Every structure is written in structure tokens, then in C-alpha cells.
Amino acid sequence: EAGVAQSPRYKIIEKRQSVAFWCNPISGHATLYWYQQILGQGPKLLIQFQNNGVVDDSQLPKDRFSAERLKGVDSTLKIQPAKLEDSAVYLCASSFLAEGTDTQYFGPGTRLTVL
Amino acid sequence: TQLLEQSPQFLSIQEGENLTVYCNSSSVFSSLQWYRQEPGEGPVLLVTVVTGGEVKKLKRLTFQFGDARKDSSLHITAAQPGDTGLYLCAGASYISNFGNEKLTFGTGTRLTIIP
Numbered sequence: 718e719a720g721v722a723q724s725p726r727y728k729i730i731e732k733r734q735s736v737a738f739w740c741n742p743i744s745g746h747a748t749l750y751w752y753q754q755i756l757g758q759g760p761k762l763l764i765q766f767q768n769n770g771v772v773d774d775s776q777l778p779k780d781r782f783s784a785e786r787l788k789g790v791d792s793t794l795k796i797q798p799a800k801l802e803d804s805a806v807y808l809c810a811s812s813f814l815a816e817g818t819d820t821q822y823f824g825p826g827t828r829l830t831v832l
Numbered sequence: 833t834q835l836l837e838q839s840p841q842f843l844s845i846q847e848g849e850n851l852t853v854y855c856n857s858s859s860v861f862s863s864l865q866w867y868r869q870e871p872g873e874g875p876v877l878l879v880t881v882v883t884g885g886e887v888k889k890l891k892r893l894t895f896q897f898g899d900a901r902k903d904s905s906l907h908i909t910a911a912q913p914g915d916t917g918l919y920l921c922a923g924a925s926y927i928s929n930f931g932n933e934k935l936t937f938g939t940g941t942r943l944t945i946i947p
Binding site: 721748752757758759760761762765767772773808810815816818820821822823824825826 | 838863872874876880922924933935939
């Protein structure tokens with residue numbers, strides 16, 4: 718079974734530039750998550766989708782971050798414009814359900830460096 | 833905002849020693865998961881505990897969920913170099929009006945086992 722795919726793996730941009738990340742979840746998984754993991758910290762949930770609907774985006778900085786999951790499969794996360802403090806690893810995860818006992822499968826992440 | 837504090841933040845011990853990592857919160861969670869993360873990869877689920885007071889064993893790893901479902905511990909017996917990694921606890925809580933749950937990750941414990 719193929720895992721969660723993410724691209725690119727690494728991205729370096731200057732502040733005020735825009736960047737987009739792509740995620741392909743495990744086939745059949747209805748729930749998709751985007752997390753931000755700053756170096757030395759645990760992942761922070763940015764947005765959670767159930768199929769193509771948003772169920773939680775309470776910690777998404779909506780003035781600069783946006784995400785979509787068209788057709789309930791792939792997802793993109795965009796930052797526009799980027800700030801220095803956005804430097805982090807952006808992790809995508811998927812799960813079959815959205816229950817606390819369900820397993821979230823994580824992709825390898827995209828490491829973003831903002832200069 | 834729910835917070836999960838892990839201690840210690842860093843731990844470096846000799847191969848063969850025992851260790852315990854703690855995960856504490858003032859919030860009650862419906863379940864709690866433990867993940868391990870290797871450099872350049874996403875977290876991988878180790879175990880899920882659901883019932884207050886529950887104890888689960890996974891080979892040399894013992895996980896316990898506090899009676900009040902606010903805290904948890906991970907105990908490793910006879911640590912091996914392969915146990916090296918970032919250990920993350922994550923508490924599940926309901927997202928109101930949707931019936932879904934989301935995870936709040938802890939601050940992480942970076943464990944290094946010295947051969």
C-alpha cells in the first residue's frame with residue numbers, strides 16, 4: 718500500500734514570496750490533515766478535511782495560509798506572503814476515519830526555509 | 833487551547849538503561865496516542881490508549897494512560913540504539929458539531945541511546 722506522498726521535499730524562498738505544497742493521501746482515506754512542525758517542537762494542526770469539507774481550521778493563519786482539497790483526494794497548502802517564522806516542516810497526514818483511536822499516516826513532510 | 837507538556841525535553845542515556853517519558857495536560861482527552869519520529873520522516877504511531885488507567889505493552893515499551901485521562905507515560909526497558917528518536921504524545925478531543933476528533937501533539941522528547 719502506497720503511503721502519503723508530499724512534494725516538494727525541500728523549498729527555500731525569500732520572505733514575502735509565495736509557496737505551495739502538495740499532498741496525495743492514502744487511497745480511500747476520507748480525512749486529511751496539514752500540520753506545521755517547527756524545529757524542536759511537536760506538530761501543530763493547521764487544517765483538517767473530511768472528504769472535501771473543512772472540519773477544523775482554528776489554528777490556520779487565514780490572512781496568509783490557505784488550503785483546499787478539491788474532489789476529496791489531493792490537497793494543496795499555500796502560503797502567501799511567507800514570513801520568516803513560517804520556516805518549518807509541513808506534514809500531511811491521512812486517516813480512514815476522524816476518530817481519536819484511528820491511525821494517522823504521515824508523509825515525509827516538506828521542509829520550508831524562509832530567508 | 834489544550835497543551836500537552838512532555839518531560840524531559842531531551843534525554844541521553846546508555847544502552848541497557850531504563851527510562852520514562854511523561855506527557856501531562858490539564859485537559860481530559862478521549863484517547864491518547866504515542867508516536868515516534870525519525871529525522872526527515874513523519875511520525876509513526878506506536879500505540880493508542882483509550883481507557884483511564886489502561887496499560888499497554890509493546891515489547892520493551894510500556895504505555896500508561898492516567899486514571900483521569902489527562903496524562904500518560906512511556907517506559908522503555910533496556911533501551912537500545914534503535915530506540916533513538918523523537919517521541920510524541922498526542923491527545924484526541926472532539927471537534928464540536930462535527931463528531932470528528934482532532935489530535936493535539938505534545939512538545940516532544942528527543943531520546944538518544946548511546947551504544
